[in-house]
Amino acid sequence: MSIETMKPRHGAVERSRDRSQPLSNLGPDETLKAESNHLRGGIADGLLDEISGGVAFRDQKLLKFHGIYQQDDRDLRDERRRQKLEPAHCFMVRVRLPGGVCTPAQWVKLDKLARAHGGETLRLTTRQTFQFHWILKRDLKATIQGLREALLDTVAACGDDTRGVMCAVNPALSSLHAEVYDAARDASNHATWKSGAYHEIWYGERKVASSETEEPFYGNTYLPRKFKIGFVIPPSNDIDVYAQDLGFIAIAKGRTLEGYNVAIGGSMGRTDGKPETYPRLASVIGFIPADKVIETIDAVMSVQRDYGDRKDRSHARFKYTIDDKGLDWIKAEIETRLGFSLAPQRTFTFTSNGDVLGWSESEDGRSQYTLFIENGRIANHPGMALMDAILTIAKIHDGTFRLTPNQNLAIADVSRERRPVIQSLLEEFGLDGQAGASALRRNSMACVALPTCGLAMAESERYLPGLISRIETILARYDLMEEPITLRMTGCPNGCARPYIAEIGLTGRAPGKYNLYIGGGFHGERLNRLHRENIGETAILNELDTLFAQFAAGRQPGEHFGDYVMRAGIVA
Incomplete structure (x- = not known):
């Protein structure tokens, strides 16, 4: 690929330059982007087509840049195929929500949209945002225009661009956290694509920008693949910073951000049967001052933009660019584009990647209640009107909500006067305490998988709660119910719930069959290892029974499960 060396301007990457390439040098998805008129394609016309519940294949890919995935109800797929009907199309809509911060007024609006168009459910994701499911094509515009009324959008929530920017959820709600959150919000606003396509298609605005200038950074082909950014504050690695394409680890002296x-x-992400694909932990390459975040984002993203693989999408993530070119080469290229050298990394320590549940206090006397939401699903369940409960709280809450990277919900910035009222509502709806949930359940996550995800090979969200109940019987046998063990499940190998850094990871291979991984680091610092391949529930439970028995008998004081299976040589 022919690359022009980018010259720094005031220590920042030039965002406007010609990076056009012959279409013959591009893979099919790259050609699609190049010919899409900056993400417009035929989306507007497809939305008007009342014959089909879906849109054309090319526009399905472009819709991802708008935060929308076309899906179908896979529980009905075979029957509809037998009846020679098209799939029961619906859409997933993902909100752009930097750092997972949401106002009570926004929550009320999101709740209203979910009840009207989204199957009366909201999903909290592992990247701190909301997903609507079951949206019909005819309701897409109403949903997105409703989000606009709440000052929210879905720009770049999916697609080959910078996805939602994550930020640590600090239980202390300190001034340090506020400063880092501001950086995450600014990073999200800076790094999203700039085309007028979103406003034209969804808000009905007229096109005003010329095609030559409306994407000064991304150009005609955007990024080779998705790009994820996150900000974390030690000692909590709640965002799993080592799973990010670009992670910023806050270094502070006291409460002063340095x-x-x-x-x-x-x-x-990885693909079964393709050993050339693999999960990778991020590499720390140095230290920057707090005021150099935006320049660093431009420099790092531009290296991936210019050198990432644009022919083979399975080889197009930034990790492969780094491993192909070499970490030292990539670091030198980033420094060239920055116009300065990175300082040596500073010392830091992580101790966990979970959430502190229940009440905690902030510096200024306000409070936060972190509520366990199993697999992030907000709905009115039998015996637990969770959706109604949170809506009731939102209507009287005078602070914010914060979605955690572990699919939980923090009712944050609670004033002294309002805390007793919220505590009373938590008790009224049965949300105070964790109802006897094991530490394993509280440290578990699952992706959505079936019936809506088109990539799922096996169940995940619908299956994991019952599986954990059966695992809890084993935990109780060995007095491990309160032992914090991270467990992540996905319905395919793509890793949306970050299973490869869990102490126990399960990834779907086929209906009822999973790969079992063990040995990940408790705070996300080490990848786990494949322990058993393509096994069903009985084999999973038998393996865990054996492992937990060994762990209970042989662990050292304070030793985590993942560390034990490594030390004991159960996995390499």
């Missing part, structure tokens, strides 16, 4: 260690190249 800057960030920069980590690059994390990614969880």
Whole structure:
């Protein structure tokens, strides 16, 4: 690929330059982007087509840049095929929500949209945002225009661009956290694509920008693949910073932010049967002052933009660019584009990647209640009107909500006066305490998988709660119910719930069959290892029974399960 060396301007990457390439040098998805008129394609016309519940294949790919995935109800797929009907199309709509911060007024609006168009459910994701499911094509515009009324959008929530930017959820709600959150919000606003396509298609605005200038950074082909950014505050690694393409690790002296260690190249995705694909932990390459975040984002993203693989999408993530070119080469290229050298990384320590549940206090006397939401699903369940409960709280809450990277919900910035009222509502709806849930359940996550995800090979969200109940019987046998063990499940190998850094990871291979991984680091610092391949529930439970028996008998004081199976040589 022919690359023009980018010359720094005031320490920042030039965002406007010609990077056009002959279409013959591009893979099919790259050609599609190049010919899409900056993500417009035929989306507007497809939305008007009342014959089909879906849109054309090319526009399905472009819709991802708008935060929308076309899906279908896979529980009905075979029957509809037998009846020679098209799939029961519906759409997933993902909100752009930097750092997972949401106002009570926004929650009320999201709740209203979910009840009207989204199957009366909201999903909290592993990247701190909301997903609507079951949206019909005819309701897409109403949903997105409703989000606009709440000052929210879905720009770049999916697609080959910078996805939602994550930020640590600090239980102390300190001034340090506020400063880092501001950086995450600014990063999200800066790094999203700039085409007028979104406003034209969804808000009905007229086109005003010329095609030559409306994407000064991304150009005609955007990024080779998705790109994930996150900000974390030690000692909690709640965002799993090593799973990010670009991670900023806050380095503070007391409550004063001095800057960030920069980590690059994390990614969880892999493909079964393709050993050339693999999960990778991010590498820390140095330290930057706190005021150099935007320049660093431009420099790092531009390296991936210019050198990432644009022919083979399975080889197009930033981790492969780094491993192909070499970490030292990539770091030198980033420094060239920055116009300065990164300082040596500063010392930091992580101790966990989970959430502190229940009440905690902030510096200024306000409070936060972190509520366990199993697999992030907000709905009115039998015996637990969770959706109604949170809506009731939102209507009287005077602070914010914060979605955690572990699919939980923090009712944050609660004033002294309002805390007793919220506590009373938590008790009224049965949300105070964790109802006897094991530490394993509280440290578990699952992707959506079936019936809506088109990539799922096996169940995940619908299956994991019952599986954990059966695992809890084993935990109780060995007095491990309160032992914090991270467990992540996905319905395919793509890693949306970050299974490859869990102490126990399960990834779907086929209906009822999973790969079992063990040995990940408790705070996300080590990949796990494949332990058993393509096994069903009985084999999973038998393996865990054996492992938990060994762990209970042989662990050292304070030793985590993942560390034990490594030390004991159960996995390499």
